[in-house]
Amino acid sequence: MSLAIPVLYGSVRTDRVGIRAARYVCDRLRDAGHTPTLVDPVEVDLPLLDRMHKEYAPGEAPDPMERLAGLYREADAFVIVSGEYNHLPPPALVNLLDHFLNAYYWRPAGIVTYSRGSFGGVRAGVHLRDMLAELGMMTTPTALAYPRVGALFDAEGAPVPTEAEGLATRFGRFETELTWVAEALRAKRAEGVPYT
Template sequence: MSLTLPVLYGSVRSERQGITLARHVTEALRARGHDAPLIDPIEFRLPLLDKMYKEYKGDAPPVLAELAGIYARADGFVIVSGEYNHGVPPALKNLLDHFLEEYFWRPSAIVSYSAGSFGGVRAAMQLRMTLGELGMPSIPSTFPVPAIGKAFGEDGKPADEKFERRFDKFARELEWYAEALKAKRAEGVPY
């Protein structure tokens, strides 16, 4: 089943290394037959949160209206997050917080990375709380990528030979949850 799975990336640093990971995840999902738009805060240039999308009452900035349209079609979300000072990057938190109902009843999947050996898992654990509160609980598995600076070769391919096998298992889990919740949303939601 083809799904719509936006990939939300959370860094705006000038020398960001996680963008290669976000692009790879996007392409891997597309190769599986899914619509996977990459939501990059550098391209979308969201304002700092003043009002949520819904609070504009039809007069939202065009960038927010565009994202709301993408999110309304989503069957699930993939969040690609670095770890900044043991936490979530501010650009990602800003990207997430502009919306609420657009996320409801859709699963999320966390891909995390860091320069060190833990692969951003501390940020991933904080994201679980935020994503659950936003109405898009994360699937049980996470996909940590340690040593992001060495994780991909010059050709953009993963340096770790187990990467694709690990990602396949992770993607199958997300697909299962996204298909199940899509079917339940079609029947109606609790409120």
């Protein structure tokens, strides 16, 4: 079953390498028959959070926010791709997430972290679980961590040949869990949700 999956990427830095992991995730989701949409804060250009989308009168939110709200309303699941800044998710990712709330309710999120170093951003992933739960999302058990991300993928997100098989195996488990939970939650949302 094809799922609509926004892939939220969190870096706006010059010469960012994490975008490679985000592209890889989008490519693998597409290969699995899903419809991923990369949400890149550089391209979206949301303002710093002043008011959440729900705090605007209908049709009065800034255009970038309205476009994302529409995308998120149709989402079956989310994938969050995060680097690690001082053991936390990057500010651009937090800002991207904080503009919305009820659009996330009763949807699963898969967490993907990365770093230039050896830890793969896992400390940011721990904080993301708490944050995403507060936003109303349920995170899947398996998270992906990509240490030394620049050595795993080329600029377009293709895995380097020596890493391709291992990356594909790990991604397969991640995608299977995300799909299973997304399909279950979609069926339950169709029956009605406890609150919105």
